[in-house]
Every structure is written in structure tokens, then in C-alpha cells.
Amino acid sequence: MLDLDVERIAHGGVAVARHEGRVVFVADAIPGERVRARVTDAGRDRFWRAETLEVLDASPDRRPHVWPEASVDRAPEHRAGGAEFGHVRMPRQRALKGDVLRDTLARMGGVERDVVVEPVDAALAPGVDAEAGTGWRTRVRLHVDDDGSVGPYAARSHRVVPVRSLPLALAELEAIAPLAGTAVGASAVDLVAPSDAPGEVVVRMPGDRRDDAATRTIVERVGERRFTLDRDGFWQVHRGAAATLTRAVQEAIDPARFDPAADNQDLYGGVGLLAAAVGDRFGAGTRITTVEADARATEHAGANLADWIGARALTDRVDRYLDRLAAEADAAARGFAGATVVLDPPRSGAGRAVVERLVALGPAQVVYVACDPVALARDVATFREHGWELESLAAFDLFPNTHHVEAVARLAAIV
Ligand SMILES: C[S@@+](CC[C@H](N)C(=O)[O-])C[C@H]1O[C@@H](n2cnc3c(N)ncnc32)[C@H](O)[C@@H]1O
Numbered sequence: 001m002l003d004l005d006v007e008r009i010a011h012g013g014v015a016v017a018r019h020e021g022r023v024v025f026v027a028d029a030i031p032g033e034r035v036r037a038r039v040t041d042a043g044r045d046r047f048w049r050a051e052t053l054e055v056l057d058a059s060p061d062r063r064p065h066v067w068p069e070a071s072v073d074r075a076p077e078h079r080a081g082g083a084e085f086g087h088v089r090m091p092r093q094r095a096l097k098g099d100v101l102r103d104t105l106a107r108m109g110g111v112e113r114d115v116v117v118e119p120v121d122a123a124l125a126p127g128v129d130a131e132a133g134t135g136w137r138t139r140v141r142l143h144v145d146d147d148g149s150v151g152p153y154a155a156r157s158h159r160v161v162p163v164r165s166l167p168l169a170l171a172e173l174e175a176i177a178p179l180a181g182t183a184v185g186a187s188a189v190d191l192v193a194p195s196d197a198p199g200e201v202v203v204r205m206p207g208d209r210r211d212d213a214a215t216r217t218i219v220e221r222v223g224e225r226r227f228t229l230d231r232d233g234f235w236q237v238h239r240g241a242a243a244t245l246t247r248a249v250q251e252a253i254d255p256a257r258f259d260p261a262a263d264n265q266d267l268y269g270g271v272g273l274l275a276a277a278v279g280d281r282f283g284a285g286t287r288i289t290t291v292e293a294d295a296r297a298t299e300h301a302g303a304n305l306a307d308w309i310g311a312r313a314l315t316d317r318v319d320r321y322l323d324r325l326a327a328e329a330d331a332a333a334r335g336f337a338g339a340t341v342v343l344d345p346p347r348s349g350a351g352r353a354v355v356e357r358l359v360a361l362g363p364a365q366v367v368y369v370a371c372d373p374v375a376l377a378r379d380v381a382t383f384r385e386h387g388w389e390l391e392s393l394a395a396f397d398l399f400p401n402t403h404h405v406e407a408v409a410r411l412a413a414i415v
Pocket residue numbers: 234235236268269270271272273274291292293294297316317318319344345346347
């Protein structure tokens with residue numbers, strides 16, 4: 001047991017304290033607090049890990065946890081996972097996320113920049129309680145243990161904990177979640193609430209193949225636009241996220257650099273959400289190619305963008321696609337040199353190979369949508385090695401009460 005003075009926040013939702021000169025990453029604590037903590041991992045030289053057992057000197061930003069089953073009042077092993085900032089008032093949560101983004105970009109990306117993390121505009125997320133940061137999840141995965149008990153994993157563990165509530169979920173999903181039930185033999189239970197249909201409980205069995213569900217499609221609405229996708233396919237989780245990112249990408253693009261006739265790209269395009277954002281801002285004459293590794297998602301992207309002559313959807317891995325473009329001698333002549341590229345990779349980021357292929361093709365600007373500050377900072381560092389600079393940065397609280405944050409950055413070559 002250690003009494004720790006908590007100094008600052010680290011990536012991943014844990015805070016940093018020191019004990020006899022050694023860094024201790026401590027969960028469920030707020031910078032400025034003094035907490036009594038139990039060390040859970042002392043196996044490394046450079047740092048230890050610990051969990052808060054008792055708050056000795058509380059931050060003014062501490063509040064009762066929005067999810068009682070994740071509260072510090074419970075023994076750490078019984079705390080539900082997935083709401084690691086739920087004990088922090090909302091403005092401070094956003095400030096902590098801004099600190100992580102700023103520090104990570106400075107340390108790994110070599111860029112000094114303050115960023116304000118904005119809440120989702122309430123008008124874009126009807127029904128969400130912005131004050132508490134609850135009622136926003138349109139997708140929830142529950143896990144099933146060997147006895148068939150259904151629930152979230154405990155924090156920092158793969159052990160199912162029984163809960164009676166799911167406050168981060170839409171109220172309609174919380175109401176249908178089989179929290180008191182059992183699902184013997186199932187591998188997981190998913191809750192899905194599309195924007196225009198009632199929420200559903202989907203019980204997954206071991207060996208289920210995605211294809212089995214391929215015919216199950218849903219519709220998501222963003223403003224006037226409707227996107228069809230597989231019920232099991234990727235879609236932004238917060239009720240207001242797709243509309244927030246649509247607006248953020250539209251605002252991040254520098255219109256002075258935008259050429260509607262260029263070979264514009266929506267890389268890691270999913271079902272075409274951000275390609276549509278570009279087209280809706282710059283008009284039906286805009287050319288854009290959306291590239292996505294998942295063939296079913298591409299099929300939907302093609303259909304979702306079908307009324308738009310300049311849009312096309314390709315199934316490919318982004319690295320292979322860029323290789324192919326580079327091999328075509330006339331790539332520049334085809335307009336890539338003036339292109340605007342929207343890049344929305346998975347959590348691991350685009351990576352060095354993709355960034356280097358991209359800068360070699362010489363687009364006019366890249367709008368990078370990032371759900372992980374470390375991956376963003378690493379990729380920004382690669383862009384900078386090649387003479388590019390971070391021009392603008394916005395950030396959004398698309399995952400309230402968790403440590404996750406979404407950033408939208410614009411990069412361009414220094415001229
Ligand atoms: C963060 S999602 C973004 C999807 C879309 N832009 C949206 O907002 O709905 C990332 C997407 O990249 C796809 N993906 C992952 N790795 C990929 C790769 N190497 N090449 C192409 N697409 C990939 C995933 O299937 C997923 O649809």
C-alpha cells in the first residue's frame with residue numbers, strides 16, 4: 001500500500017505519481033489528489049502500476065462516479081471497466097484529454113500546440129445527457145463468462161463483472177440489455193441501436209462468421225444523408241459522432257487548397273461517411289475515391305454514394321492501393337498532386353509506410369482523423385520528417401467518461 005501525490009495524467013486514462021523516484025501509474029485518481037493505492041504490478045524497473053483504494057485528499061473535480069458499479073467505493077477487482085474518467089467532472093475530463101493530446105504531440109510529434117477538447121454539440125446528439133456524459137453509446141459489447149453470466153469486463157481485466165446498469169449506453173439499449181440473464185455457450189452479447197430503428201440484442205456464438213450476418217443491414221442517418229451498413233460493420237459509436245466528424249472534416253479542409261477535379265481520397269473510408277462530408281461541402285462535381293479493406297463496407301459505400309457521379313468506392317488495403325498509384329507513371333498527371341486526402345485509420349494509425357507513400361504522391365493537404373493520440377503523434381512525426389507540418393488541430397469528446405479522445409488534424413507540405 002502506498003500514499004501517492006498524483007501529478008499529471010498519462011495516456012490510457014491512468015495518472016502519474018512517484019514513489020521514491022519511481023513512476024507509478026495509478027488508476028482512478030485525478031492530478032492534484034493524494035490517494036492510498038495498491039500496487040498491482042511492481043515487476044518493472046522503470047515504473048509500477050497501482051489502483052486507488054481510498055482518496056485521502058480529493059480534487060474539487062471529483063464527483064460521484066456516473067456508473068456506481070465502476071466507483072472507487074468498490075474493491076478494484078469488482079469495478080466495471082470502460083468508464084475510467086466517470087469520477088471526474090466533465091470540463092476537467094476534457095481538459096485532461098487535451099493535456100494528453102498536447103503532451104503526446106510535443107513528446108512524440110515534436111509539435112507544441114494547445115488544444116481544447118470540445119463536447120459534442122447537443123443539437124447533434126438528441127437524448128444524450130451531455131452534463132453527465134451518459135446515454136451516448138449506440139454500440140455496446142458485453143462479455144460472457146464460463147457460467148454464462150453476461151456483463152462488461154472488470155477494469156484492467158478480462159473477467160466479467162455483473163452489473164445492473166449501463167449508463168454510458170443509450171437508455172433504450174440499457175433497457176434491453178440482458179444484465180440479469182445468462183447466455184451459456186455464447187461468446188459475447190452485442191447491443192446495437194441504429195438511428196432509425198429500435199435497439200437490438202445480438203447474441204454471438206463461438207465460430208459465428210461475419211458472413212452469416214451479412215444480409216442484416218441497418219441504416220444510419222447523418223443530417224439528410226442515409227448510410228446503409230452491415231449491422232456488424234464499423235460505425236462511429238457516440239450518437240452524435242458521425243455528424244460531429246462530418247462537420248469537423250468539412251471545417252478542417254482548406255478550401256484554398258481544394259480542387260474538386262483532383263483525385264481526392266477518403267482512405268480507410270468505411271461506408272463512405274467522410275467522402276460524403278467532402279462532397280456535401282464542395283458540391284456534386286467533386287471527385288473522390290473511398291478506399292476500404294472490408295469488401296462489404298466498400299459495397300455499401302458504393303451504394304451510399306451512388307447518386308454522386310464523381311465518387312467511387314474501392315476495396316483495397318491503403319498501403320497496397322498507394323503502392324499501385326505510385327507505380328502508375330501518370331499518377332501525378334491524374335491529379336493526385338492537387339488532391340485532398342482524408343485519412344481515418346484504425347487505432348494503430350496509418351503508420352510510417354502509408355505516410356511515406358502518401359507524401360511521395362504529393363497531395364495538396366491531408367485531413368487526419370485520429371482516435372489515438374499516440375498513433376497520431378507518431379504519424380505527425382513521420383510527416384514532419386518529410387517536410388510537412390501540422391496546420392490545424394481540433395479535438396472532440398466522442399467518448400465521454402472514458403479516456404478516449406478524437407482529433408482532426410490538417411497537414412500540408414511546407415512550401
Ligand atoms: C476508424 S474506421 C473509419 C471508417 C470511416 N471513415 C467512418 O468514419 O465511418 C477505420 C476503417 O479502416 C478500415 N481499415 C483498417 N485497416 C485498413 C487498411 N489497411 N486498409 C484499408 N482499410 C482499413 C476498417 O475496416 C475501418 O472501416
